[in-house]
Amino acid sequence: MTAVQDAVGRPPRAVVGSEIDVDERIFGAAFDGQVVRRFAAFVRPYAKRLTLAMAAVLVFTLTQLAIPLIIREAIDGALLADAPSRSLLAVLTLGFVAVVAVNFAANYLQLTIVGRAAEHVLFDMRRAMYAHLQRVSLSFMDKTQVGRLMSRLQGDVNALQEFLETSVFAIGDLVLLVGIVTVLLVLDWKLGLLTLSVVPALFAVRIVWLPRARKAFLRARETSSLVNGALAESINGVRTVQGMSREGVNFQLFNDRAFENLQSHLRASRFAQIMVPTVDTLTGAAMGIVVIVGGNLVLNGSLDLGVMVAFMFYIQRFFDPIRSLTMQYSVMQRAMASGQRVFEVLDVPVDIRDKPGARALTDADGSVEFRDVTFGYAAGQPVLKNVSFRVESGETVALVGPTGSGKTSTMSLVHRFYDVWSGSVRVGGEDVRDVSQDSLGRTVSMVLQEPFLFSGTVLENIRYRETDASRETVEQAARTVGAHGFIMRLPKGYDAILEQRASNLSLGQRQLLSFARAIVADAKILVLDEATASIDSYTERQIQRALKHLLKGRTALVIAHRLATIRGADRIIVLRDGEVAETGNHKSLLAENGLYARLYAMNYASFDDMTKDDLNGSR
Amino acid sequence: MALRYRWRLAIAVPATVVAASLQVLIPRFLGKSVDEAQGFLAGGSPASAASAAETQAVLLTTALLLVVVATCRGLFTLLHNYQGEAIGQSIAYELRLAYYDKLQRLGFGFHDQVHSGDLIARGMLDIEGVRSFIDQGVLRVIVLVLLLAIGSSRLLSMDFTLGLLALSFVPFVGWRATVARLLLRRTWLKLQKRMSLLTRVMEENLGGIRVVRAFMAQDHEMKKFDTASDAARKLADRRIGIRFRNTSMMTLAYFLAMALVLWVGGLKVLGGVISVGQLTEFLAFMAILQAPVRQVGMIVNAIARASTSGGRLFEILDLEPTIQEKPGAPSLENTAGMLTFEHVDFGYGEGAQARQVLFDISFTVGRGQTLGIVGPPGSGKSTILQLIPRYYDVTGGRITIDGRDIREVTLESLRRAAVVVQQDPFLFTAAIENNVAYGDPWADRYRIAGATEAAQLHRYIEQMPMGYQSLVGERGVSLSGGQRQRLTIARSVLLSPAIIAFDDSTASVDAATEQRIRAAMGERSQAQTTVIVAHRLSSLMHANEILFLDEGKIIERGDHASLLAQRGRYYDLYRLQMSGAEVAVDPPAAYGAKVS
Numbered sequence A: 001m002t003a004v005q006d007a008v009g010r011p012p013r014a015v016v017g018s019e020i021d022v023d024e025r026i027f028g029a030a031f032d033g034q035v036v037r038r039f040a041a042f043v044r045p046y047a048k049r050l051t052l053a054m055a056a057v058l059v060f061t062l063t064q065l066a067i068p069l070i071i072r073e074a075i076d077g078a079l080l081a082d083a084p085s086r087s088l089l090a091v092l093t094l095g096f097v098a099v100v101a102v103n104f105a106a107n108y109l110q111l112t113i114v115g116r117a118a119e120h121v122l123f124d125m126r127r128a129m130y131a132h133l134q135r136v137s138l139s140f141m142d143k144t145q146v147g148r149l150m151s152r153l154q155g156d157v158n159a160l161q162e163f164l165e166t167s168v169f170a171i172g173d174l175v176l177l178v179g180i181v182t183v184l185l186v187l188d189w190k191l192g193l194l195t196l197s198v199v200p201a202l203f204a205v206r207i208v209w210l211p212r213a214r215k216a217f218l219r220a221r222e223t224s225s226l227v228n229g230a231l232a233e234s235i236n237g238v239r240t241v242q243g244m245s246r247e248g249v250n251f252q253l254f255n256d257r258a259f260e261n262l263q264s265h266l267r268a269s270r271f272a273q274i275m276v277p278t279v280d281t282l283t284g285a286a287m288g289i290v291v292i293v294g295g296n297l298v299l300n301g302s303l304d305l306g307v308m309v310a311f312m313f314y315i316q317r318f319f320d321p322i323r324s325l326t327m328q329y330s331v332m333q334r335a336m337a338s339g340q341r342v343f344e345v346l347d348v349p350v351d352i353r354d355k356p357g358a359r360a361l362t363d364a365d366g367s368v369e370f371r372d373v374t375f376g377y378a379a380g381q382p383v384l385k386n387v388s389f390r391v392e393s394g395e396t397v398a399l400v401g402p403t404g405s406g407k408t409s410t411m412s413l414v415h416r417f418y419d420v421w422s423g424s425v426r427v428g429g430e431d432v433r434d435v436s437q438d439s440l441g442r443t444v445s446m447v448l449q450e451p452f453l454f455s456g457t458v459l460e461n462i463r464y465r466e467t468d469a470s471r472e473t474v475e476q477a478a479r480t481v482g483a484h485g486f487i488m489r490l491p492k493g494y495d496a497i498l499e500q501r502a503s504n505l506s507l508g509q510r511q512l513l514s515f516a517r518a519i520v521a522d523a524k525i526l527v528l529d530e531a532t533a534s535i536d537s538y539t540e541r542q543i544q545r546a547l548k549h550l551l552k553g554r555t556a557l558v559i560a561h562r563l564a565t566i567r568g569a570d571r572i573i574v575l576r577d578g579e580v581a582e583t584g585n586h587k588s589l590l591a592e593n594g595l596y597a598r599l600y601a602m603n604y605a606s607f608d609d610m611t612k613d614d615l616n617g618s619r
Numbered sequence B: 001m002a003l004r005y006r007w008r009l010a011i012a013v014p015a016t017v018v019a020a021s022l023q024v025l026i027p028r029f030l031g032k033s034v035d036e037a038q039g040f041l042a043g044g045s046p047a048s049a050a051s052a053a054e055t056q057a058v059l060l061t062t063a064l065l066l067v068v069v070a071t072c073r074g075l076f077t078l079l080h081n082y083q084g085e086a087i088g089q090s091i092a093y094e095l096r097l098a099y100y101d102k103l104q105r106l107g108f109g110f111h112d113q114v115h116s117g118d119l120i121a122r123g124m125l126d127i128e129g130v131r132s133f134i135d136q137g138v139l140r141v142i143v144l145v146l147l148l149a150i151g152s153s154r155l156l157s158m159d160f161t162l163g164l165l166a167l168s169f170v171p172f173v174g175w176r177a178t179v180a181r182l183l184l185r186r187t188w189l190k191l192q193k194r195m196s197l198l199t200r201v202m203e204e205n206l207g208g209i210r211v212v213r214a215f216m217a218q219d220h221e222m223k224k225f226d227t228a229s230d231a232a233r234k235l236a237d238r239r240i241g242i243r244f245r246n247t248s249m250m251t252l253a254y255f256l257a258m259a260l261v262l263w264v265g266g267l268k269v270l271g272g273v274i275s276v277g278q279l280t281e282f283l284a285f286m287a288i289l290q291a292p293v294r295q296v297g298m299i300v301n302a303i304a305r306a307s308t309s310g311g312r313l314f315e316i317l318d319l320e321p322t323i324q325e326k327p328g329a330p331s332l333e334n335t336a337g338m339l340t341f342e343h344v345d346f347g348y349g350e351g352a353q354a355r356q357v358l359f360d361i362s363f364t365v366g367r368g369q370t371l372g373i374v375g376p377p378g379s380g381k382s383t384i385l386q387l388i389p390r391y392y393d394v395t396g397g398r399i400t401i402d403g404r405d406i407r408e409v410t411l412e413s414l415r416r417a418a419v420v421v422q423q424d425p426f427l428f429t430a431a432i433e434n435n436v437a438y439g440d441p442w443a444d445r446y447r448i449a450g451a452t453e454a455a456q457l458h459r460y461i462e463q464m465p466m467g468y469q470s471l472v473g474e475r476g477v478s479l480s481g482g483q484r485q486r487l488t489i490a491r492s493v494l495l496s497p498a499i500i501a502f503d504d505s506t507a508s509v510d511a512a513t514e515q516r517i518r519a520a521m522g523e524r525s526q527a528q529t530t531v532i533v534a535h536r537l538s539s540l541m542h543a544n545e546i547l548f549l550d551e552g553k554i555i556e557r558g559d560h561a562s563l564l565a566q567r568g569r570y571y572d573l574y575r576l577q578m579s580g581a582e583v584a585v586d587p588p589a590a591y592g593a594k595v596s
């Protein structure tokens, strides 16, 4: 497999899917390494059922153990006895049938109980991860690829499923192992010990084998995750892939990934399989011991022939679980690796949470105040510097400024998507850190810069969380933003199904729906982050008119680049490089002849009018 | 497909046969040693030294043989297991490549309709289902059948009736296996659908996490999740019930057969028909079968899962992209960039649900020229752009470049010649540099810097701590909206295509920065054909021709000056955006109808 390169052998500036170390930088440290212990916490709720299952396992094992004993009894007592007895044989056979019946019941019980409990544990784990992700801070979510998270939520949980399913058998096997050892020793402890003398050899082999094998298994799991990540990324970005004709290069890069995955799995498989002949040789040796030593003891008359037969049965049964445990070892290792990845997600700290006893923000007014706020996403790189302003309840205030000046970041702070570095953000007179997030969410409703919609009907999308909002409310909101017309022209109107991310609507239409959604939420403070950027000025004007009525008594924070959008605002705050550069209304700012005046002039200048001065400037 | 692994199969199958035969030999040795010992016991007095030595010698050889046979069996099992897994993994590898390739080639029309969560679930879970089937299913079936065949021929030849009794559980197991397979198949089918749905719920939630947070809708989202998850869990429960009910029934049948053997065999021993050793062999052979019988359940489950998984994969793999190159189509080279729409009609979707979106669109734009398109949301502006690189095929009329129908040239050359800067920017989780060079991963540093300079992003990138190596997120969340848009501009500009179309790609960029981008582009645009969709009129008022689109029809056209002179919709829009603050323009009737 050759790496991708061009004619002169240079590698491309390209990868498919992100690299492992990215993941590790994000997760990593917090993980405490005790997968099994963590796992136990998820099993605990099923303790009662599992106790019953354990009882079933015990009964099952006892019956398994009883079977060779009955056979032994049949051979020694009924067939080889001095007076072979048909009736004893009959009794023993009946006993055998009875044992088998119990065995069936116990088997069924243990399998279904453990199987279902295992399945439930998985669903619980997935739910726990998912619920946790709902609470971890956005700064974490910003950095993680959805595909990578999905690979943990589905791929890893799935790997655990395989493990738990086999562990149903494994538990029985382990108990059986203990039982067999006991019976062997009871039957004839000397022969028993001799036979079991092969077991330490097995341990010795394992000690050498384990660390290497584990590495191989982990690597296999990692490469799987890489491949899945790359696949997910290409699916999500498929339009860009095709638009940029990257199919060929991507395919080769993906091929490298997939091939590496194949190789690492084969390597892991070799490690798993090498244990098979090892265990088999040891089984053979143990049987050999029984044949020679046991045979001799029989010859001496110090051992019953039936005991020897029973030993043979037991030894076969003894190595069965060992063999299957070995075969399942790769599954187990994979499960450990997967479990680790699951717990890593659960261990991501939740930075933004309600203070104990946080107040609800119910009857506060709609004022918003920034007091000397400094904030950034990465340490040492503040995005907002000492920003202070106050928006009175009921006011409409516009936030303008060059791209990247921190407008969206400011709005994120109002909703406490992130916590400030210093200073404070106050909504309704309260520091947002002192009030409950839920009540804050009900006070502030947002139209985000990126109009994300869920797949589902138009109706479901507009009312989103307000599931009991009536159709009229929804329709009213749609009318306000001028979306009613196009919705009615969709094949099923409000019940039309939107595809993923509403890809069957135009971007402007998506923006209108996301606008309507914010209106239905009916909050005191409305944040509009370029809510009409993809909408023509005409429609926008209609919306503004309709909004006028709606905004009465509400506070509005508006971001826009088209200055026509914000001319009606009570006040305008101009941001530059994360600092408040100017404040005032349209007229006073024009008079000030600063950044706003320049931006405003630019808005309708055609590009021949550009001056040198304009060419310098923003980030 | 498995045929391609001929040599692996050529190793695996014989290895399976040998391993199974050796496996059957073991009970034979065991039986033999029992017979030896018993024969000795029955035959002579324990004191007879000669015969004791003889017996011991036989026992010794038997023991050695046992060890050898067991080791060989292990080795052959290793071979067949490894080859089996290798075949499974290799098939998974090929499936994965085929699946990836297919998804990359299926057009926008397909991806519009199929949820990415669903596609990911197929690529992640279903390929795994097929693999584990080949691994656990196919070869284990062979082992089981071989064990049965070899063992039963031996048993039947030893004692026909007893042999029949020993095998009497086989038909029952076969029957239950069939029933279970059908039931499991049905459950798996439903379960996989549910899992896809669950994947979709989670994927959307994580993708739209900001919306979820903005509306504090976590509880609502958890409810959605629980609905999907509980439905899946119910099916999972059912699956487990079916599977294990049948597994334990099969084991029961097997044990009952063993009881029969014990009873009838015991009688035969008593009647002197067979020896105790032979009975031991019978029972030992049956003991060997216990593990495989338990595995039947697993195999059946794997088969049921694989058949549905395979179906789901081939559903995709068998699709043909609707956008096809003509066989032997020439590539589009050295184009003069003369783009012409001739009476183009278009609608999304097929057949009954098709909705016409564009009506009779015609225009021509050549190198060094700019075409502007304006219009209200949903009027079809983006759709026009999507048609140029043939992301969709027109339903009427034709599109030509340099007079050649775009359906007559290769897709790759067309898409290199015509690039659309999409309205909804998607960035890859990778270094900024990789994102800028996405269309040409071998572009050197100067070209990359040139492109970002044109997009007014170079200076910003330079002052980031990691510069061009900084990582950006999937939808570009660690960049501001305007930076994201400029990155997508840079990525397209880098390719210097003959035709470049901007779909409202400066909506989140302030006017000053936009002017600078346009100034920088000005030099390049002499050699390019440019199409600009924008809502801000200053972005396109310099265009050679401007189309005003409404509901898929061109309702006004001309250059800026002539459009103003028409005093129509464009003029109204212009006044609204450009003139002094307080001009109230009454909307034309068409708008009123839409808004109210």
Ligand SMILES: Nc1ncnc2c1ncn2[C@@H]1O[C@H](COP(=O)(O)OP(=O)(O)OP(=O)(O)O)[C@@H](O)[C@H]1O
Residues within 6 Å of the ligand: A503, A504, A505, A506, A507, A508, A509, A534, A535, B112, B348, B349, B357, B375, B376, B377, B378, B379, B380, B381, B382, B383, B384, B423
């Ligand atoms: N993939 C799709 N499948 C089905 N219908 C679609 C699809 N994309 C767009 N449409 C519909 O086609 C019409 C035109 O959409 P288009 O995206 O071309 O509008 P637009 O003029 O670009 O609008 P905007 O200014 O909002 O971007 C709309 O009614 C939209 O709902």
Ligand SMILES: Nc1ncnc2c1ncn2[C@@H]1O[C@H](COP(=O)(O)OP(=O)(O)OP(=O)(O)O)[C@@H](O)[C@H]1O
Residues within 6 Å of the ligand: A142, A377, A378, A383, A401, A402, A403, A404, A405, A406, A407, A408, A409, A410, A449, B477, B478, B479, B480, B481, B482, B483, B508, B509, B510
């Ligand atoms: N999630 C994030 N993680 C890291 N950096 C970020 C993140 N979001 C924004 N930034 C950076 O913070 C700065 C301010 O971004 P912000 O989105 O607030 O700008 P903006 O004024 O809204 O710009 P635009 O008008 O382009 O939307 C930018 O330099 C951006 O790269």
Ligand SMILES: [Mg+2]
Residues within 6 Å of the ligand: A506, A507, A508, B381, B382, B383, B423, B503, B504
């Ligand atoms: Mg559009």
